[in-house]
Structure formats: structure tokens, C-alpha cells
Amino acid sequence: MRLSRYFLPVLKETPSDATIVSHRLMLRAGMIKQEAAGIYAWLPLGFQVLKKIEQIVREEQVRAGAVELLMPTLQLADLWRESGRYDDYGQEMLRIADRKKTDLLYGPTNEEMITDIFRAYVRSYKALPLNLFHIQWKFRDEVRPRFGVMRGREFLMKDAYSFDIDEASARKAYNRMFIAYLNTFARMGLKAVPMRADTGPIGGDLSHEFIILAETGESQVFCHKDLVEMGAPGANVDWDNLQGLVDQRTGLYAATEEMHDQARFEAEVPDASRLSARGIEVGHIFYFGEKYSKPMKAVVAGPDGVEKPVHMGSYGVGVSRLIGAIIEASHDDNGIIWPDSVAPFDVQLINLKTGDAACDSACQGAYEALTKAGKAVLYDDTDDRPGAKFATADLIGTPWQLVIGPKGLAAGEVELKRRATGEKTSQSLDAALNRLTA
Amino acid sequence: MRLSRYFLPVLKETPSDATIVSHRLMLRAGMIKQEAAGIYAWLPLGFQVLKKIEQIVREEQVRAGAVELLMPTLQLADLWRESGRYDDYGQEMLRIADRKKTDLLYGPTNEEMITDIFRAYVRSYKALPLNLFHIQWKFRDEVRPRFGVMRGREFLMKDAYSFDIDEASARKAYNRMFIAYLNTFARMGLKAVPMRADTGPIGGDLSHEFIILAETGESQVFCHKDLVEMGAPGANVDWDNLQGLVDQRTGLYAATEEMHDQARFEAEVPDASRLSARGIEVGHIFYFGEKYSKPMKAVVAGPDGVEKPVHMGSYGVGVSRLIGAIIEASHDDNGIIWPDSVAPFDVQLINLKTGDAACDSACQGAYEALTKAGKAVLYDDTDDRPGAKFATADLIGTPWQLVIGPKGLAAGEVELKRRATGEKTSQSLDAALNRLTA
Numbered sequence: 097m098r099l100s101r102y103f104l105p106v107l108k109e110t111p112s113d114a115t116i117v118s119h120r121l122m123l124r125a126g127m128i129k130q131e132a133a134g135i136y137a138w139l140p141l142g143f144q145v146l147k148k149i150e151q152i153v154r155e156e157q158v159r160a161g162a163v164e165l166l167m168p169t170l171q172l173a174d175l176w177r178e179s180g181r182y183d184d185y186g187q188e189m190l191r192i193a194d195r196k197k198t199d200l201l202y203g204p205t206n207e208e209m210i211t212d213i214f215r216a217y218v219r220s221y222k223a224l225p226l227n228l229f230h231i232q233w234k235f236r237d238e239v240r241p242r243f244g245v246m247r248g249r250e251f252l253m254k255d256a257y258s259f260d261i262d263e264a265s266a267r268k269a270y271n272r273m274f275i276a277y278l279n280t281f282a283r284m285g286l287k288a289v290p291m292r293a294d295t296g297p298i299g300g301d302l303s304h305e306f307i308i309l310a311e312t313g314e315s316q317v318f319c320h321k322d323l324v325e326m327g328a329p330g331a332n333v334d335w336d337n338l339q340g341l342v343d344q345r346t347g348l349y350a351a352t353e354e355m356h357d358q359a360r361f362e363a364e365v366p367d368a369s370r371l372s373a374r375g376i377e378v379g380h381i382f383y384f385g386e387k388y389s390k391p392m393k394a395v396v397a398g399p400d401g402v403e404k405p406v407h408m409g410s411y412g413v414g415v416s417r418l419i420g421a422i423i424e425a426s427h428d429d430n431g432i433i434w435p436d437s438v439a440p441f442d443v444q445l446i447n448l449k450t451g452d453a454a455c456d457s458a459c460q461g462a463y464e465a466l467t468k469a470g471k472a473v474l475y476d477d478t479d480d481r482p483g484a485k486f487a488t489a490d491l492i493g494t495p496w497q498l499v500i501g502p503k504g505l506a507a508g509e510v511e512l513k514r515r516a517t518g519e520k521t522s523q524s525l526d527a528a529l530n531r532l533t534a
Numbered sequence: 535m536r537l538s539r540y541f542l543p544v545l546k547e548t549p550s551d552a553t554i555v556s557h558r559l560m561l562r563a564g565m566i567k568q569e570a571a572g573i574y575a576w577l578p579l580g581f582q583v584l585k586k587i588e589q590i591v592r593e594e595q596v597r598a599g600a601v602e603l604l605m606p607t608l609q610l611a612d613l614w615r616e617s618g619r620y621d622d623y624g625q626e627m628l629r630i631a632d633r634k635k636t637d638l639l640y641g642p643t644n645e646e647m648i649t650d651i652f653r654a655y656v657r658s659y660k661a662l663p664l665n666l667f668h669i670q671w672k673f674r675d676e677v678r679p680r681f682g683v684m685r686g687r688e689f690l691m692k693d694a695y696s697f698d699i700d701e702a703s704a705r706k707a708y709n710r711m712f713i714a715y716l717n718t719f720a721r722m723g724l725k726a727v728p729m730r731a732d733t734g735p736i737g738g739d740l741s742h743e744f745i746i747l748a749e750t751g752e753s754q755v756f757c758h759k760d761l762v763e764m765g766a767p768g769a770n771v772d773w774d775n776l777q778g779l780v781d782q783r784t785g786l787y788a789a790t791e792e793m794h795d796q797a798r799f800e801a802e803v804p805d806a807s808r809l810s811a812r813g814i815e816v817g818h819i820f821y822f823g824e825k826y827s828k829p830m831k832a833v834v835a836g837p838d839g840v841e842k843p844v845h846m847g848s849y850g851v852g853v854s855r856l857i858g859a860i861i862e863a864s865h866d867d868n869g870i871i872w873p874d875s876v877a878p879f880d881v882q883l884i885n886l887k888t889g890d891a892a893c894d895s896a897c898q899g900a901y902e903a904l905t906k907a908g909k910a911v912l913y914d915d916t917d918d919r920p921g922a923k924f925a926t927a928d929l930i931g932t933p934w935q936l937v938i939g940p941k942g943l944a945a946g947e948v949e950l951k952r953r954a955t956g957e958k959t960s961q962s963l964d965a966a967l968n969r970l971t972a
Contacts, residue, residue, distance in 0.1 A: 101599065101601075102601060103601050103603070103655075103661075103664060103666060105654075105655035105656075126655075129651055129654060131605070131606055131609065131610065131613075131647060131650075132606075132608070132609070132610045132636070132638065133636075135606045135608055136606060137603065137604070137605045137606060137647065137651055138603055138604040138605075139603050139651075140601050140602060140603045140666075142603075143602055143603050143604045143668075146604065161539065163539075163540060163541050163578050164578060164581055165541070165575065165576055165577050165578045165580075165581050166575070166576040166581045166584070167569070167575045167576075168569055168573045168574060168575060168671075168688045169607060169671055169688065170570070170573055170640075170673070170688055171569065171570070172569065172570045187633045190630065190632060192628065192630050192640075194628060194675050194687075195625045195675045195677065198570070198571075200570065202608075202630075209569060209575065212569075213567055213575060213577075216543075216567060217541075217543035217564075218543075223541075226541060228541060228578075230581075233606075233607055233671070235608070237632050237633045239633065249632075250606045250607065250608055
């Protein structure tokens with residue numbers, strides 16, 4: 097993409113209403129624009145990151161055996177009356193009446209609707225296990241939206257729902273999502289710690305939040321230090337036998353504020369291994385058994401022909417929120433530092449003297465070679481001063497900067513800069529292209 | 535994907551409430567489930583087609599120079615008060631009050647919001663031309679939603695918005711979208727005819743609808759026969775000089791009911807070339823100049839430093855509606871016939887005797903070989919009878935069926951069926967795999 101044909105409205109000033117660094121940087125880097133309190137437009141750069149995150153989440157869900165569908169944003173209130181949550185949910189639910197005065201709502205989550213879909217079609221245990229997910233916009237009418245996309249009102253969530261014949265099988269589904277979440281966040285360069293959590297309005301008796309440690313986290317968390325560095329198991333696991341990998345993690349103390357027990361923390365965790373920090377929730381998984389299937393009569397016949405309510409769990413990832421979390425975890429004074437896997441562009445190609453024949457020609461050649469090799473290149477072909485181009489590249493956090501100017505070209509050299517380390521090396525253009533496409 | 539692990543709730547009965555064939559087939563093929571009047575959940579098969587269509591639309595927009603972003607579904611009513619459309623729009627607009635009594639609405643289109651984004655950042659003609667698009671769910675509270683996804687209330691639309699310094703430049707933007715639309719629909723196997731159209735609530739003085747001819751079309755259309763077979767120009771055109779290609783099409787008579795002039799039709803089109811038929815609108819483009827930029831004060835400074843309202847156009851494609859349109863145009867008594875480019879799966883692999891060692895082994899090998907070659911395979915590994923498997927494959931319209939059974943295997947043969955023609959050929963498994971991956 098040529099910057100002159102792109103839409104990248106970077107801001108020089110730091111927006112005064114943004115109190116945390118990810119919100120400030122997303123506004124400054126031209127990633128988002130607020131359209132109403134807690135409602136954002138995703139400008140092209142932000143949109144590209146959103147798509148990258150969404151795709152990683154999708155791939156890891158599919159790998160764990162989940163099947164993708166897409167439920168609508170609006171739901172019938174009657175469905176929520178069946179589960180009893182329509183009255184319980186409170187003011188966070190955006191309630192809507194259409195022209196015929198039918199009560200609708202903008203879905204804050206989809207347990208009721210997916211249960212309705214399930215009961216419409218599935219009659220037998222033979223269709224199980226089943227895990228259905230979608231990635232769709234949700235709305236929660238937060239009383240005080242803040243922190244940009246970290247606590248917005250309209251937000252993108254991946255939510256999966258598992259259906260099993262009994263609790264033992266449902267726990268296997270839970271474990272698959274547990275491991276899939278560790279892999280998902282690791283692919284984004286994040287260290288996510290699973291923590292025993294409160295089940296809140298979703299309900300159920302087993303639940304874990306996945307927490308990123310960051311100073312600006314919304315809640316205090318407590319855990320054994322080893323959990324932070326334990327890493328993700330990766331894709332090559334036995335997906336039918338994950339209990340050992342899960343136990344390895346749940347065996348160490350980790351709890352959010354609501355679930356924290358200081359006495360247990362001190363008894364179970366040696367002094368030097370105790371970690372108390374701020375955390376950002378990026379995922380939340382629940383096993384809630386028959387909570388929805390029973391009132392909504394989602395039953396399946398077992399091998400014995402007897403019908404019983406299906407056992408369910410639900411599994412959420414805050415897709416739009418993750419972008420804020422990644423920036424909180426990866427930035428410096430000059431801007432964002434994208435992990436390679438989620439970067440909107442792989443390489444920022446900086447022409448130090450647009451209009452100079454040698455520079456234009458070398459840049460054009462590099463642009464074509466990198467694009468052909470499958471790299472996403474943002475080519476800064478604008479008339480801006482070199483200083484402004486460097487500042488923009490640092491601000492928007494492209495992992496590599498390839499800098500081509502007249503003096504260097506005369507000496508047969510270009511400069512390659514790695515955003516994360518700041519390391520700069522001079523070399524021939526060919527050598528730089530080889531490095532970038534290796 | 536193994537069918538035993540997928541979620542494909544096909545129906546044997548023809549749903550009684552569906553009056554047109556695409557609606558019936560989408561319900562029977564397990565593609566959609568109605569969640570409220572005009573509001574659908576996209577089950578996995580439907581979702582996969584939706585993604586394919588969306589991706590074709592996206593690629594052709596990008597090819598024509600448009601840049602993707604994503605605006606939220608909910609908008610501030612105040613923005614629409616600026617353009618004067620908040621009161622004009624009527625009951626089709628879904629109006630919402632949040633917990634703080636702020637007036638919101640579920641966007642039926644985005645002229646106001648994109649104009650607001652533009653004016654927030656762009657000050658100079660140097661940033662032009664600019665074309666921004668998004669693919670997002672919209673809501674129009676139709677008084678009588680019907681025909682399934684063809685006239686739903688919550689629907690997926692691609693809408694692009696062009697910004698130019700003057701009318702001459704804006705017409706070039708219009709032409710780029712005109713040609714991009716022809717290419718887009720052609721890639722989906724559709725013959726779309728551009729027709730002079732009424733501008734309706736969007737406004738402006740230049741507008742074309744893109745119409746698919748189908749018996750179940752919602753409106754009567756009139757055109758010169760040659761337009762139907764003229765075909766799309768393809769990607770290798772001079773994107774800066776498209777007037778000739780556009781004139782070639784707009785020079786022939788073509789009009790929707792609202793714009794039809796029978797006297798002109800008879801005067802301009804020879805008797806034998808006159809076509810009067812039912813049509814389905816799948817795209818609509820508008821040039822409306824300063825209609826929004828003037829009241830909303832979206833101005834740019836020209837080369838002379840003088841500020842003036844930017845010239846705009848908007849360009850819509852009904853992404854979810856296209857699925858219905860394609861089925862209307864391509865089906866038979868047994869079910870859907872997907873064009874290769876939008877098919878949810880490339881190949882349906884039918885195991886005639888699941889559990890038979892030779893069949894299972896041959897199918898598994900074929901499944902792996904095709905998947906490795908990049909083909910999307912739906913492997914029917916269920917216990918269903920052969921007849922039920924054939925019926926399902928025909929119903930959901932997979933372009934190729936690869937049928938493997940014990941008798942054929944004993945004779946060294948498998949069967950390959952092309953859904954569109956019904957042609958069946960027997961050959962060795964290797965030959966069939968070569969044919970499918972050629």
C-alpha cells in the first residue's frame with residue numbers, strides 16, 4: 097500500500113481525553129475514531145489489526161474442533177425471558193422496540209440464541225460433542241465507557257458454545273478451549289495467565305479468566321510467578337487428553353480479586369514466588385452444565401434413548417479489546433511495537449527523497465519485490481520530511497523499517513531498522529530484501 | 535471438514551413459510567435459521583458462502599483503489615440531524631435510546647458517519663481522490679420482511695464512499711466503482727446489468743442499479759438484450775480512463791420500473807432486442823456531489839487555497855442478499871448449484887460404506903490429498919444411506935462429488951460427479967484426484 101493512497105490520519109498532539117497509553121496511541125496512530133461514548137470507527141490501520149487478531153482467534157478455535165457460524169446482533173427479548181435473564185440483566189442490556197413494538201435487544205452475549213439453535217435441530221447424542229462459535233459485534237451499555245476499545249460499548253467478541261452429553265465430556269470441551277486460549281494469546285505475543293474466576297451473570301460453577309499483566313489493568317490479580325512464564329502448549333497436543341496440561345496450570349495459585357483468598361495464597365505460594373499485579377482480562381471460559389438447556393428444554397436422547405438436558409459451556413475472547421491489551425503490553429515512548437503476528441504491515445518502506453529518480457526507482461523495486469514475496473508493505477511515498485516519516489513509522493509500530501535515501505544509494509547502501517529493538521543496520525538493498533523475505 | 539464433526543442441519547420437508555426458491559433452499563440446506571422477522575442466524579454452511587462473497591467484494595474494491603475500514607453498527611442521531619435525514623428517514627430507521635437517553639440508531643447506511651470521519655481529518659485536496667469502504671451489518675426496519683435474506687431487516691452490506699475535489703474527478707471515481715461492480719458480479723457467476731435508477735433517499739442526480747435477471751425479481755426491468763451478454767471488462771483495464779467502457783454500457787437502454795420510459799424504449803431499441811423481465815437489485819451506485827458535504831461542512835482547500843465542499847458518491851453491494859440472488863439464478867429441482875467461486879466446499883467426498891476398511895482408507899487418503907492441495911472438502915463420513923448422502927450433496931450444491939464405494943474400489947474405480955451438469959465419470963482414484971486438483 098502506498099501511503100499517499102492510504103488513509104492514515106496520524107495526530108501530532110496527544111488527545112487530552114485518553115487516560116491510558118493504548119487509547120492515546122490508537123488515537124494518535126489513526127487507528128480509531130470515537131463516534132459516540134464507547135462506540136468507535138476502526139480506521140484502516142486499526143481495521144487491519146482487528147482482522148489479524150480475529151484470524152488468529154478463528155484459526156485456534158477451528159484447530160480445537162469448533163465450527164464457525166454467525167448469529168445476528170439483534171435478538172428477540174422473548175428468548176431471554178425463557179432463560180430468565182431478560183429481567184436479571186439490568187441496564188447494561190440495550191433494549192430496543194421495532195416499528196411493530198416487538199421487544200428486541202442488542203446481544204451482549206449469545207447463550208440463549210445458541211441454545212435455541214441447538215434445540216431446533218439436535219435430538220441425539222450422536223451429534224455430540226459439538227462446539228459452535230461466532231465472531232460478532234456485541235453491545236453492553238456500560239455506565240462509564242472508558243479506556244478506548246478496552247471498555248467500549250460496541251465491541252467485537254468471539255464466543256464459543258459447547259454441547260455435551262454429560263459433565264465428563266463437557267469438561268473435555270472446557271479443556272480444549274482452555275488450551276486453545278493459551279495458544280491463541282501466545283501467538284499474539286502475549287503472556288496470558290489462566291485464573292480461577294467468578295462466573296457473574298453467565299452462571300455456572302467452573303470458570304477461568306485469562307489475564308494479561310499490565311500496569312493499567314482493571315483489576316488486581318494474584319498468582320504464582322511460574323504461571324507467567326509457563327508458556328503455551330502449542331498445537332501438537334493430544335486434544336482428547338488435555339487434563340494433565342490443564343492441571344499443571346490450575347494446580348498453581350492464581351485468582352482475580354473477586355476470588356482471592358489471601359490466607360490460601362500465603363499458604364500455597366512461597367514468598368518469593370508470590371506475584372500481585374494489575375491484570376487485563378482478554379478471555380473468559382465457563383462450564384455451566386444445564387443452566388440454559390434445562391429451562392429452554394434443549395435435550396438430547398442418550399444411547400439408552402432417555403432424553404436429558406445437554407451440558408453446556410461458553411468461551412469468550414475480547415477480540416477488539418485485545419488490541420488495546422497488546423499495545424498496553426508492547427509500546428515505548430515513540431509509539432506502538434506490534435508483535436510480527438498482528439502487525440498491520442510487515443515492512444514500512446521509507447523513501448527519504450520522493451521525486452528523486454534513484455530513490456523512487458529503488459523504492460519501487462523494493463516495494464514490488466517485497467509484495468511479491470507476500471509481505472504487507474506500507475510504502476511512504478509522501479512529500480513529508482524524513483523526520484516526520486521516521487516518527488510516523490515508529491508511532492504506528494511496523495516491525496521493520498526499510499529506509500532508502502540518496503546518500504545511502506550512492507554508497508550502495510540502505511538502512512534496515514527493527515522497531516522492537518531499535519537496532520539499525522546498513523547493507524545493500526539486495527541483502528536487506530533477503531533479510532526481510534527469509 | 536468431516537460431516538460427522540460439522541453442523542449441517544438439512545431439512546427433508548420444504549418449509550411452508552418460504553415462498554421463493556432461494557429461501558426454501560437456504561432453509562433446507564441448513565444455511566440459515568430465522569431468529570426474528572427478517573433477522574437470521576447464518577449456520578456454518580451459510581456462513582462459509584457469506585465469507586466467500588464478502589471476500590470477492592473486498593478484493594474487487596481494493597483492486598479499484600478503495601481502502602477498507604469499519605464503522606460501528608450504532609450511530610448518534612445527532613449526526614443524522616446535521617444532514618436533515620433523521621426526520622426524513624421514516625419508520626425504516628431503527629431508533630434506539632441508551633441508558634442515558636442518548637438518541638442512537640442502527641445504521642441503515644453510512645453517508646453521515648463517513649462524512650464526519652472525512653471532515654475530522656482531511657483538509658486539503660492533496661489527500662484526494664479517496665474512496666473508503668466497509669462491510670458491516672445494517673438494519674432497515676422493513677414493514678414486511680420476506681424472501682429470506684433477500685429482503686431481511688439485519689443484512690450485510692458493502693458500502694463505499696468516494697471523495698473528490700470536483701465533479702469531473704468524482705465521475706472517475708463513479709466509473710471505477712461501475713467497472714468494479716461488473717467484475718465483482720461476474721466473478722460470482724452472475725450476469726449483472728447496470729440500469730439507470732432512481733436515487734431515492736440517498737439523493738443525487740446520477741445513479742445506477744446492478745440487476746440480476748430472475749423470475750422472482752422484485753421489480754420489472756427493461757433493457758437492450760445485448761447488455762445481458764456483454765460481460766465484465768475484467769481487471770486489466772486502465773483504471774484512470776474508464777469512460778469508454780462505461781459509455782458502451784450506458785449507451786444502451788436499460789431502466790428499472792421507476793425510471794422506465796416506454797416511448798423511449800421503443801424508439802431506441804429494435805423490437806427483437808427489447809427485453810422486459812423481473813430483476814433483483816444486487817448493487818446500487820450514486821453520485822450526489824455536495825449533498826452531505828455542504829450541510830456537514832466537509833470542505834477541502836483546493837490548489838488555490840480556497841475551501842469548498844468535497845464531491846461525494848456512495849456505492850452499495852448487498853452482500854447477504856447476493857447469496858439469495860445467486861441461488862435464484864443457479865439451482866435445479868434437487869437443490870443449489872454453486873458457482874465454483876462462491877461454493878462453501880469445492881468437493882463433497884462421499885463414503886458409501888463408512889466402517890468398511892477399504893472405503894475408509896481410500897476416503898481418508900483422498901481427503902488428505904485434496905486438503906493438502908488446498909481444496910475445501912466436506913467428507914461425508916456419516917452412517918447415512920448412500921441415497922441420503924447423494925441427496926444432501928445435491929441439495930447443498932457442492933460443485934464436485936467424489937463417490938467412493940466398496941464395489942467400485944474392488945474394480946479400481948471411483949465416481950466423479952459434476953453438480954452443474956450431472957455428468958458422472960468412473961475412473962481410478964488417482965485420475966479423479968488429478969482431475970480435481972488440476
